[in-house]
Amino acid sequence: MEPRPAAPRPRLCDSLGADQTPSASTLNAARAEARPAGRRAPAVAAVLPAGGSGERMGVPTPKQFCPVLERPLISYTLQALERVCWIKDIVVAVTGENMEAMKCIIQKYQHQRISLVEAGVTRHRSIFNGLKALAEDQPDSKLSKPEVVIIHDAVRPFVEEDVLLKVVTAAKEYGAAGAIRPLVSTVISPSADGCLDHSLERARHRASEMPQAFLFDVIYEAYQQCSDYDLEFGTECLQLALKYGHIKAKLVEGSPDLWKVTYKRDLYAAESIIKERISQHICLVMDTKDENHVGHRLEEVLKDALNHVKVTSRLPCHTGRDLDQIMSEQCYSYVCVNVMTSDFEEIRKLVDMLEESNLSILYPVVVISVYFLDYKSVPFDQKMENLMQIREYAKEVKKRNILLCGLLIYYPQVFYPPQDPSCLT
Numbered sequence: 001m002e003p004r005p006a007a008p009r010p011r012l013c014d015s016l017g018a019d020q021t022p023s024a025s026t027l028n029a030a031r032a033e034a035r036p037a038g039r040r041a042p043a044v045a046a047v048l049p050a051g052g053s054g055e056r057m058g059v060p061t062p063k064q065f066c067p068v069l070e071r072p073l074i075s076y077t078l079q080a081l082e083r084v085c086w087i088k089d090i091v092v093a094v095t096g097e098n099m100e101a102m103k104c105i106i107q108k109y110q111h112q113r114i115s116l117v118e119a120g121v122t123r124h125r126s127i128f129n130g131l132k133a134l135a136e137d138q139p140d141s142k143l144s145k146p147e148v149v150i151i152h153d154a155v156r157p158f159v160e161e162d163v164l165l166k167v168v169t170a171a172k173e174y175g176a177a178g179a180i181r182p183l184v185s186t187v188i189s190p191s192a193d194g195c196l197d198h199s200l201e202r203a204r205h206r207a208s209e210m211p212q213a214f215l216f217d218v219i220y221e222a223y224q225q226c227s228d229y230d231l232e233f234g235t236e237c238l239q240l241a242l243k244y245g246h247i248k249a250k251l252v253e254g255s256p257d258l259w260k261v262t263y264k265r266d267l268y269a270a271e272s273i274i275k276e277r278i279s280q281h282i283c284l285v286m287d288t289k290d291e292n293h294v295g296h297r298l299e300e301v302l303k304d305a306l307n308h309v310k311v312t313s314r315l316p317c318h319t320g321r322d323l324d325q326i327m328s329e330q331c332y333s334y335v336c337v338n339v340m341t342s343d344f345e346e347i348r349k350l351v352d353m354l355e356e357s358n359l360s361i362l363y364p365v366v367v368i369s370v371y372f373l374d375y376k377s378v379p380f381d382q383k384m385e386n387l388m389q390i391r392e393y394a395k396e397v398k399k400r401n402i403l404l405c406g407l408l409i410y411y412p413q414v415f416y417p418p419q420d421p422s423c424l425t
C-alpha cells in the first residue's frame with residue numbers, strides 16, 4: 001500500500017479527555033495518583049535507542065527496520081509511544097546511514113512528535129546522544145528539557161500506557177524506575193575454564209526489561225559522569241543512576257509482551273501478537289435501540305460465537321455521539337447493523353470517518369454492512385440496489401486499505417418472532 005497524504009492523526013488524548021473508555025478512567029485514576037494534590041504533572045519525554053545492527057538476528061537489515069506484517073518494527077514502537085498523549089517529545093537515535101530510511105518511515109506512517117539524533121557506537125552512547133538533545137537549550141530546537149525521561153528500546157513494540165505511567169510515576173517519586181520480569185532460566189556464572197563458578201537463586205533475581213524512567217537530571221548527570229568503560233560495555237541504565245546518582249530505582253512488574261525482539265523467531269512472535277490484538281475487537285455500529293429487534297440478536301450471537309473477542313456497541317456516525325470513542329478504540333473490524341435505514345449514505349459516512357482517522361494506513365480495516373430483508377418495510381429490489389452500490393464502493397475503498405462488504409439477511413418476521421434468535425443461524 002502506498003502512503004497517501006492525509007489529515008493529522010486522531011489525537012487520542014482529546015478523546016481520552018472525554019473520559020469515556022475504560023482505559024481513560026484507569027488513566028485518569030492513575031494520573032490522579034501521579035499528580036498529588038497541588039502538584040502539577042511532570043513534563044515527560046522519551047528517548048528510543050534505535051542505532052543497533054541487530055547482529056543476533058542474523059539478517060542484513062537492522063532488526064528495528066525489519067518488516068512485521070509489511071511495516072517496520074520500529075513503527076509499532078513509535079505508535080505505542082505516540083498514542084500516549086502526555087509524552088511530549090520522542091527522541092530516536094538512528095545511525096547516519098539509516099537516517100533517511102527513518103525519515104521515510106516517519107512520513108509514511110505519519111508519526112508525530114519525533115526528533116532524530118545520531119546514534120552512538122554502543123547503546124549507552126546512543127541514549128546519551130538522545131539525552132543531550134533534550135538537555136541542550138538550542139535556539140532553534142523545538143525540544144525542551146523534561147522533568148522525567150522514559151528510556152525505551154526501539155525493538156520492544158508492545159509497551160502499554162499503564163506500564164509507562166507506572167514507571168514515570170515511580171521515577172518522579174524515587175528518581176529512577178524500571179520494568180522487571182521473573183527470570184525464565186536460572187542465571188549462572190561460569191569460571192574462566194568454562195565450568196560453573198556459581199549460580200544465582202532464581203526466585204531472588206529478576207530480568208530487567210524496558211521501559212525505564214528517570215528524573216532527567218539524575219540520568220543525564222549519571223551519563224555525564226560515566227566512564228568510557230561504562231559507555232562501552234554497560235547494559236543497564238538503572239545501574240548508572242545507582243552508581244553515579246546513588247538512586248535506588250523502584251522496580252515495577254511488567255507484562256510478558258515487553259520482551260526485546262532479538263532473534264529471528266521473535267519477529268514471528270511479534271507478528272502473531274499483532275494479529276491476535278487486531279482481531280480481538282469488533283465494533284458493532286447499531287442504529288436502533290430496540291432491544292427486540294433482530295439486530296440485537298445478531299449482537300448476542302456474535303458475542304456468543306466469538307466469546308474471546310471484545311464486542312462493543314456504538315451508535316452510527318450521524319449521531320456523532322460515539323464517533324470519538326469509536327476512533328479512540330483503534331478497532332479494525334466493524335459490523336454495521338442497518339435497521340432504521342437502508343440508506344447507503346450511512347455506510348459512506350462511516351468509511352469516510354475511518355479514512356480520516358488514518359487507521360487504515362497501519363492495518364486493513366474490515367467493514368461489514370448488514371441489512372435485513374423482511375419484504376414488508378423495504379422492497380427486495382431496493383435492498384439489492386443498496387448492495388450493488390456497496391459492491392461498487394467497496395472496489396473504490398479497497399485501494400485505501402478498507403475492506404468493505406454488504407450482507408443481506410433474510411428476516412421473515414411473519415414466520416419467526418423477532419425475539420427468536422434461531423432465525424439468524
Ligand SMILES: Nc1ccn([C@@H]2O[C@H](COP(=O)(O)OP(=O)(O)OP(=O)(O)O)[C@@H](O)[C@H]2O)c(=O)n1
Pocket residue numbers: 048049050051052053054055056057062063064093119120121122123124126127153154155260261262
Ligand atoms: N549502538 C547501538 C546499539 C544498540 N542500540 C539500540 O539499543 C536497543 C537494544 O539493543 P540490542 O537489542 O542489543 O540491539 P542490537 O545491538 O541492534 O542487537 P545485537 O546485540 O543483536 O547486535 C535496540 O533498539 C538497538 O537498536 C542503539 O541505539 N545503538
Ligand SMILES: O=C(CO)[C@H](O)[C@H](O)COP(=O)(O)O
Pocket residue numbers: 123153208209210235236237260
Ligand atoms: O537489557 C536491558 C535492560 O537492562 C536493555 O533493555 C538493553 O536491551 C540491553 O541491551 P543489550 O542487549 O545491548 O545488552
